[in-house]
Amino acid sequence: MNETSTMISRRGLLGAFAATAVIATPTYSHAFSFLRGAGDIRRLKMYSGRTGENLDTIYWVDGDYIKEALAEINHFMRDWRTGTSIDIDPRTVDIMAASHRLMDASEPYMMLSGYRSPKTNAMLRSKSRGVAKHSLHMVGQAADLRLKSRSIGQMAKAAKACASGGVGSYSRSNFVHMDCGPVRSWGG
Template sequence: MTSSAKTSFTRRGLLGAFAATAVVAAPTYSNAFGLLRGAGDIRRIRMYSGRTGESIDTIYWIEGKYIKEVLKEITYFMRDWRTDDQHTMDPRNVDIMAAAHRLMDVSEPYMLLSGYRSPATNAMLRSKSGGVAKNSLHLQGMAADLRLKSRSVGQMARAAETCASGGVGRYSGSGFVHMDCGPVRHWGG
């Protein structure tokens, strides 16, 4: 008896199969940033959103190249959940987030509190809190506010600061860390 079912291969399916193989075969780089100095063959990001119920666990960079389709998925995932507006997320910030995650040696995904913010959302948040910048890098898709249950704000901030690739804000009272790919600086307690 022969099967007449067709097997369909898509570019995304093939990339997924390759990525799964690469994850298994990739060496572990414990406590090594390496983002800008040979970070290995793959880069992966894992996040979930309590606001939308969505999650993402994906390899977005393989063999020195970003995967455009996956960056679009990350942009959609990190959209302004209040308005559904999107802005292309800067892959440099995804790199910082992924490198900090790797440094902390955790399997738990980040909880994304805020990625891209529309001007309306930023203005609303600014009216309620003095800690929201008028020209926030969230407006440009260059920032994320993140939380991990298994790591303290201090541990997360130290990992991000080790990357020395952008801004790191500690919001201990609210239990999250801001990471961005703007100028290197840090604040908060």
């Protein structure tokens, strides 16, 4: 495939995804319909610099979430400071995976923050005005991510294309926040 064909293909995918995301916003049930030709699977690849752990899992196949894979994601995204974990909202996982796929990235995300216990959130909030008192991290609905091969702008653009949650760009700290809360964006 030549470069022009690749660009047209990506534009076509982005257009198809944007149309699907608008329809899927309330339920997220069709967020990956543009991937049907790719085997109808959802995959998430991440690593944690804090724990040294890696995650590479297929968590959804042909319309069904894989319970064991979601449990693995819950453990991986735990609060590394306290060791506690909760169920991560699959909608957040879907947004992360869809954004990764839209960027056509092969490297795994570096996860900076997934679930945060109320204790951890309060501690971080005492050190930074950028930490929300009622953060979606505390209910398993948010992740802070980084990719070496993509800029903050590229990551935020892909996440915003999902039109399925919040996207925060933190250029100074070099990460993007993705959540499955109300559709909104901030930062730069």
